[in-house]
Amino acid sequence: MLLIPCPFCGPRPELEFRNAGHAHVTRNPAVDDPAWAETLFFRDNPKGIMAERWRHVSGCGRFFNVLRDTVSDAILASYKAGEPRPDVPLPGPEGEAPRIGAGDEVAP
Amino acid sequence: MTGEHRLARGGRVDRARPLRFTFDGHAYEGCQGDTLASALLANGVHLVGRSFKYHRPRGFLAAGAEEPNALCTVARDRARTEPNLRMTQVELYEGLVASSQNSWPARGFDLGAVNDLLSPLLGAGFYYKTFMGPRFVKGTTLWAKLFEPVIRRAAGLGVPPKEADPDHYANRFAHCDVLVVGGGAAGLAAALAAARAGARTILCDEGAEMGGALLCEPDATVDGMPAAAWVAATLAELARRGATLLPRTQGFGYYNHNFVALAQRLTDHLPHVPAGAPRERLWQVRAKRVVLATGAAERPLVFPDNDRPGVMLADAARAYLQRYGVKPGTQALVVTAHDAAYRTALALARAGVKIARIVDTRPRPAGPGLEAARAAGLPVTVGGTVVGTTGSLRVSGAMVAQASGTGATDFETVPCDLLLMSGGFTPAVHLFSQSRGKLRFDAETQRYLPGDPAQAQASVGACAGSWGLAAALDEGSAAGAAAAGSGAGRSHAVTGDHAGEGGGILGALPHGRDPARVKAFVDFQNDVTAKDIKLAVREGFRSIEHVKRYTTTGMATDQGKTSNMNSLAIAAGALGRTLPEVGLTTFRQPYTPVTFGTFAGAARDDLFDPVRRTPIHDLAAAQGARFEDVGQWKRAWYFPEAGEDLHAAVAREVRATRAVAGIFDASTLGKIEVVGPDAAEFLNRLYTNAWTKLAPGRCRYGLMLDEPGFVMDDGVVGRLGPDRFHVTTTTGGAPRVLNHMEDYLQTEFPELKVWLTSVTEQWAVIAVQGPRARDIVAPLVEGIDLSAQAFPHMAIREGRICGVPTRLFRVSFTGELGFEVNVPADYAAAVWQALWERTAALGGTAYGTEAMHVMRAEKGYVIVGQETDGTTTPDDLGLGGMVAMSKPDFVGKRSLARPDLVAPGRKQLVGLAIEGRTVLEEGAQITPTADPPVGTHAIGHVTSAYWSPTAGTPIALALVENGRARTGETVFVPMPGGAIAARVVGPVFHDPEGKRLNG
């Protein structure tokens, strides 16, 4: 269970939050159809830092943004909606993979 | 006497407190401090069960959590019957009743053992090959009906009780500075250092008694004290310093952000359970830092017939001897690849057990253990191996051969009733791995060890690959101090240490016997042999994850604690790869099995899911209402009078409402108050409709879209003032709609000054519908002119009813003249009672959700979630007129111009008129012809279908491709009894002009 730092309330357990998908998806209805389809339906699935939205639904009720490393689940930053995405250092190189559960990556 | 194999003294059991117990109906005696395993061994019982697949006789392999064989069922009563418990962890108590598993009729004579003879049929992949199984006759399978159930029954573990679990389970969230998992030498030293530095410390250990291996070290001293005394002193100091000490507590799962789950056994060890005491407690601990001191488990050696009762891990034998004072045999043969087994042999010899032979598989072993064994006159064979065993229900001899030159005949059979083996020790890195720490393979010692931790965590002692008492204590102390942020730990003065011990081997021992005729077990609990793993590789499996699933190695309840490294090594050998190339299978939670009760905690029965009842619930119940579940709500479904079924009651309720009036509890409607100077603009952006010109005192039916342009909710919105709207939502949609509104308000339109408040539970709603509705409410209402001119359809007024405040809506979901009386929830029952008395006096009715659905369907009113499925647009529903495309923006507007949403051929809402009396099935497919060939594209589906008491015919609503253009056409609804013809009509079956609304 993640420990999520709400910018308004401080660190709280994940139980109190609801994930709200990707952050920084710009809503611009003026774009053409393919671009609008990108806005609605296309998301990347990064291995590494991801900006995502959470709502402190069982707390202050506020939506805010979090930078989370999807490899380690480490939360690198949390900030209020509308604020720019902060610069954080990239997580370290993968190094030698632990290969746990990675049996099917073995070359034939 | 607590067993004829009990030593007169020594160990940590209390011989003055004998305990009687039964195992498979036989009475035995053990003593306080025993486990079921040690007590049975004290009574000379080695055969304790049958294996999973082959029903081979099995005894104790281990002395702790890693035990794969000795599973039992402990029964206090029919409901309190727990299967699959490891006898090595079951604490003995007076009157304990235990039984073996998977043997019939008895563990000494088991008919299922015929499986052992059938074993050529039951090898690797047996489950996949068999249960996909031969199909003898099309449609039926003799195999599935006859053989498969027999095989499934023969393979198995214990039987769970059928009764509900009568116990209750506790749950605790805890926070600490330092959590130490494992109460052996390293863990105790870590906890002590942390606590001395002032850290809030939690220490847990799976055992009844903290101390781990220190409890089996009668000759060692720490800081001048006997090891056991040091344990006691340390625990006392920890308690004094306020540390939380949790024995009988398994750290079973390590999750994100140093969140660790512990399962604490509270009463299973007690002869008499106090009334009301929780049985187990789930601890959910958030730790600033975690110290893992989870130790290491000895590995078996893999050689033919290595599974007979009496074949045991060497370290386990030492635990039985030195912790429980039990001689696990009289004549022992020790086969080892690790120095520690010499210590066991010497201890057994001192206790009077004859050491028949020590067979060291290593060509050139050396060290104080070997020297001491030789000095004590114990016979040692160097560079030897064991190629088989004799005996049936107990081992009677070991076939000893030279490790090089392993001819099948070239062995000598050494008699023994105890065969001890040591393949070396596997660090327990389960929790470290669960924490996503990376393991590294140490080629020199052939072990996976913790690498860099992924969280604020440190591994110490044997689980980190260290060996010896001083190393464990000093590492633990250093880690505990560091975790508490107080610098260095301290070093300990230790005597009787064994720091120099080492060794180990992975994989199967070589033998020259016919591999078709012998079984060398790797995974004892799932009956997986070395041959099975090689067969899987031969059959083409390359990934260790696939080999695992195909052979089921490591997939039993012990998750391969004793077997995984050996099976990896055998697979690696067969694949011609190194261990790191083969990779590791995943370490999954829980480390040992955890009861469902512990996870469920209090969340069962009434507390499993909240039940929401309206303030009118009890009155409706008193009126005889039947209820239905709508989400968490209980809603009055229908109000049967004497002798009425659902159909009859609904028909009467509909007729009475349309002829006179009906009252309906609509309190579950979601309600959101939208307030602020920009409230109208906010609604402009959240709903398709235009709100700016809606005058205070007026209502409008609002349609809400999601951003892709699909209908997500609807409801009547009343404007109470320039800056105040009373918004209603669907019953199920209220939280979703509020979340959606908050999302846009906070993140897309933060410049709008608007406040959103859920008032669902504050306002109860009583709908009064029907031609006499005004006559019912009028005498009760003050301060509102109810005349049709002053209070027209789709208006809202504030005033009083029955003397209490009301927001009175003039709206209709039945097509009749209607009012919806909103009153503060606490007054709802009284207002309902007053309205009901008026309604009944006029010959009206109370109606439930079923009649409500029928009446709204007769009017063609949609229900979001029934006529819509998340891909339905306003135009699809015929509600295009609700969309104010002139507004610059609203949620979903841009998407309504998407190519797919304006393409021809979309499904549109229509009515279906049906000849005859058959009510269609909701969800049924619609086709253009009566008997379409298989594969025909359905042109739509039925969304609502009812018997209409008003029309006297069945009615249905449907979504049909180009439906409005098909008006008048006949379509078909294929059903098992034949296709039903239906004529496409408009969706409004009753009063299409809407005259009745304006009564």
Ligand SMILES: [Zn+2]
């Ligand atoms: Zn918050």
